[in-house]
Amino acid sequence: MATPSLQDGIDKSGSPIELLWQPNAEPWLPEVVDREFTGWRQEQAAWHEGVALLNLSHHMFDMWIEGPDATRVLADHGVNNFEKFAIGQAKQYVPVTRDGNIVTDGILAREGENKYLLSGIPAAQHWVQYHAEKGGYDVAFETDPSSAFRPGGGDPKLFRYQIQGPLAAELVQRAFGGPLPETKFFHFTAVTLNGRPLRALRHGMAGQAGFEFIGDWEHAAYVHETFLKVGEPLGLVQVGARAYATPSVESGWIPSPVPGIYTDPELADYRAWLPLFGIEGKRPLNGSYFSADIEDYYVSPFELGYGKLIHFGHDFVGRDALLAAKGSETLRKKVTLVLDPFDVRRVIGEDQDPGFVLSYARHRVESGDGLVGVTMQAASIDPVGSVLALSLVDAEHATPGTEVTVVWGEHPGSGAASEADLGFPRIRATVQAAPFNEHARTLYRRDR
Structure with missing residues (x-):
């Protein structure tokens, strides 16, 4: 068949x-990696305040x-x-x-x-x-x-471990016996860990400094254990699948x-x-x-903030369409919505701590009675103290400080009109920049 x-x-x-x-629909999380190790709040705090170890070996397609x-x-x-x-x-x-x-x-x-x-x-x-x-x-x-x-299951060909946070450089220096060679943002450098060859990719998550170490799977266990051992005095925290899914909201990357x-x-x-x-x-x-029209869910790379990546100096599929769309006033803007903590507790937490929230749902963003945008990913960010929603909104509503509402609910689909008032609760929200994290927005790419 x-x-x-x-x-x-x-x-x-x-x-x-x-x-x-x-x-x-439940958000997909890689089942191979524990969902939590010490708790999602502590794990989020680690890459903001200390140092975190993330295992990216299992959820990406190579x-x-x-x-x-x-x-x-x-x-x-x-x-x-x-x-x-x-x-x-x-x-x-x-x-x-x-x-x-x-x-x-x-x-x-x-x-x-x-x-x-x-x-x-x-x-x-x-x-x-x-x-x-x-x-x-x-x-x-x-x-x-x-x-x-x-x-048939089996192991990946490669391991990927990220070391992230303010203490990342110190942990790396302890593991490798000294600082790594000076490396530009999003460039690799070849390194060895006690004779085992690795590649170190320099980048960061949610604005924090760090490296991603990549190597053959045969060395995965040794590298992992080494990082855990040298990181223990620094308070290294392993990050589970739940917390790992959230920094994209702060860093402004729309994953799906x-x-x-x-x-x-x-x-x-x-x-x-x-x-x-x-x-x-x-x-x-x-x-x-x-x-009911899937084309209403399509997005332009301009809307995702990828305009600087577009090189019109060569011919490629879609070039003419992007040239025509460049600078269009109809394009939406990527923003971060900071959801009102009281409304979050009222709507999601039933007047209590809502706990961990992760949603890739497309929720309506409204101003008055009108649709002005859509959420692309929402997540609890404990250091912020609320839920952030990475969203696409009309340009006239994209100014930081603009107040909007997020309609929180699950439309049943084709059985009801797209504009039907289904009685879903509203959550007040304030527009802020994307990336939300100021360091990610202004500093960590400066030496590309």
């Missing part, structure tokens, strides 16, 4: 929305792209500048459709002249591989799915935009190529914002 495709799922359901809409046409296929199907892409550098790779809607982003590392590693949510990998095969590019692929989707692939007739073959049981067919939609 043939494996059902994404197009099969759409045809059987009747529409992309009927396929994807799942009220009250795809190696190698061959004479590796750079060409990536450049032809991504907005990025490949003229200034050094070996040992990483970039946020942004592919878009011919209509200028984002497919999703991923982290692209250049490992050699004709070799790259693309990591993250696998929609970008699917996009590149399909077009490489269809276009006859001279390139080969090797993939390693996330642990939740790896056939809906791929703009469901409606273009020219992508029918692509949808037939994609498996139904993949990210494009199984990542649910839910929340108080509902539309």
Whole structure:
């Protein structure tokens, strides 16, 4: 029996929305990593105030792209500048459709002249591989799915451990017997830990300094135990899957935009190529914002804040559409909504501490009686003392200090009108900048 495709799922359901809409869907968390070690509040505090260890080995999809046409296929199907892409550098790779809607982003590392590693949510990998095969590019692929989707289980090919927080540099110095070589933001440096080769990627989360260490899985246990041992005097805290899912709200990264692939007739073959049981067919939609038209969920890279990544000096799929959209007054702005703590307790916590909140639901953002935006991810941020919601709002409501309301509820789907008043509670919110964290917004990328 043939494996059902994404197009099969759409045809059987009747529409992309009927396929994807799942009220009250639980946010996906990697089950391989403990949800909590010391408690999500302590774990969040660790990367703000001390030092944290995060295990990223299991939830990302890796795809190696190698061959004479590796750079060409990536450049032809991504907005990025490949003229200034050094070996040992990483970039946020942004592919878009011919209509200028984002497919999703991923982290692209250049490992050699004709070799790259693309990591993250696998929609970008699917996009590149399909077009490489269809276009006859001279390139080969090797993939390693996330642990939740790896056939037959087994270990990842690579481990990824992040050391983050104000004491990250001190922990790293203790582990390696001295400071690491000076490394630019989002660049790799080769290091060894007691003879074991690793790569250190310099970056940060929620504005905090840190490194991501990557190496062959055979060294994973040793590296992990070493970090735990040398970090103990510094109060190192292991971060579980719950807390790890929250710093993107502070740092301004929207992790799960809906791929703009469901409606273009020219992508029918692509949808037939994609498996139904993949990210494009199984990542649910839910929340108080509902539309029967999946295109209302598509987003532009400009709306996500990726305008600076777009290099119009080369030809790529979607270039003309992005040129036409550049500077458009109809584009929404990415903001952080700070939800009123009293309303959060009233609506989510039933007048008590609401505890941990994590939602990828699309909730309506309103001003007066009108829709002005939509939430993309919301999470409890204990150091802030409330829930933050990374959102897209109309430009006229994007000024910091603007007051709006978030409609908190679960629209049932096609059985009720999208604009129907279903009696959902409202949560007052104040617009602030994205990234919310001032350090992330102003400082930590200054030496890129």
